[in-house]
Amino acid sequence: MSDDTGTTTVTTDSPVAQGRSPMLEVSDLSAWYGEARVLTDVSIDVAPGEVVTLVGRNGAGKTTLLRSVMGLHRQIEGAVGLDGQDLTRRSPDARARAGIGWVPDDRGIYASLSVAENLLLPPVVHEDAWSIEKVYDFFPVLHERRDFPGTRLSGGEQQMLAMARVLRMGSRLLLLDEPSEGLAPVIVQRIGEIIREIKQQGVGVLLVEQNVTFAATVADRHYLLAQGAVVEHLGNEEFRSRRSELLTYLGM
Numbered sequence: 673m674s675d676d677t678g679t680t681t682v683t684t685d686s687p688v689a690q691g692r693s694p695m696l697e698v699s700d701l702s703a704w705y706g707e708a709r710v711l712t713d714v715s716i717d718v719a720p721g722e723v724v725t726l727v728g729r730n731g732a733g734k735t736t737l738l739r740s741v742m743g744l745h746r747q748i749e750g751a752v753g754l755d756g757q758d759l760t761r762r763s764p765d766a767r768a769r770a771g772i773g774w775v776p777d778d779r780g781i782y783a784s785l786s787v788a789e790n791l792l793l794p795p796v797v798h799e800d801a802w803s804i805e806k807v808y809d810f811f812p813v814l815h816e817r818r819d820f821p822g823t824r825l826s827g828g829e830q831q832m833l834a835m836a837r838v839l840r841m842g843s844r845l846l847l848l849d850e851p852s853e854g855l856a857p858v859i860v861q862r863i864g865e866i867i868r869e870i871k872q873q874g875v876g877v878l879l880v881e882q883n884v885t886f887a888a889t890v891a892d893r894h895y896l897l898a899q900g901a902v903v904e905h906l907g908n909e910e911f912r913s914r915r916s917e918l919l920t921y922l923g924m
């Protein structure tokens with residue numbers, strides 16, 4: 673939250689502050705659509721095996737931030753780095769090859785292709801790629817449904833397929849845009865378990881979530897965004913204890 677001087681209060685140590693190396697580093701990122709500035713000097717980081725959320729009301733700039741990290745939104749200033757490599761001027765393809773995996777809110781499943789084809793069609797872009805056996809071990813439901821077309825999957829299965837696909841390509845940092853959206857509570861719970869399991873594999877996750885209950889069950893840290901700026905950065909314990917105050921502040 674900003675104090676009277678407009679300074680952002682950081683109430684948790686980021687990996688950098690703890691002496692750990694971040695995987696993703698976004699520095700002083702601003703973004704525009706034409707003349708309209710929608711992000712202002714956003715700096716965030718994510719370490720390997722860490723789940724970090726972006727929380728904010730509709731229009732706060734969360735999706736634009738994810739798209740800027742992936743290189744899908746180009747009208748920006750500031751820097752995006754992965755493992756110390758500056759990706760700011762690199763294409764989305766190059767960022768995918770560096771290990772960033774984009775899981776959009778519509779999940780981007782090829783409806784006419786089978787589950788197996790959805791998994792096998794995209795190229796392996798990084799040496800950390802999961803084998804198809806590992807993917808099927810990790811997501812048994814995708815193995816069961818491997819010959820089903822994308823159209824016959826439930827929303828939860830589509831979400832799992834979208835995550836599995838980027839892991840098979842070799843992504844080490846997943847950008848998840850509202851994975852819980854439109855899913856029944858029991859499925860949201862399962863997606864949460866999967867995110868926690870993925871984290872155990874050393875994969876970093878940057879998660880956009882409106883469902884703060886869900887966010888609090890999976891995340892290590894949270895960045896609160898309002899009107900395109902980080903207004904607070906806090907650990908999950910503090911986020912949980914101050915939840916209603918923070919949501920009122922954000923207008924959520």
Ligand SMILES: Nc1ncnc2c1ncn2[C@@H]1O[C@H](COP(=O)(O)OP(=O)(O)OP(=O)(O)O)[C@@H](O)[C@H]1O
Binds near residue numbers: 728
């Ligand atoms: N293609 C676009 N052209 C112009 N303005 C846009 C465009 N996309 C988003 N915006 C504006 O940028 C701001 C940030 O939008 P963004 O979608 O990043 O927010 P968000 O926090 O992800 O919200 P939501 O959850 O509603 O998607 C909003 O004011 C939005 O109206």
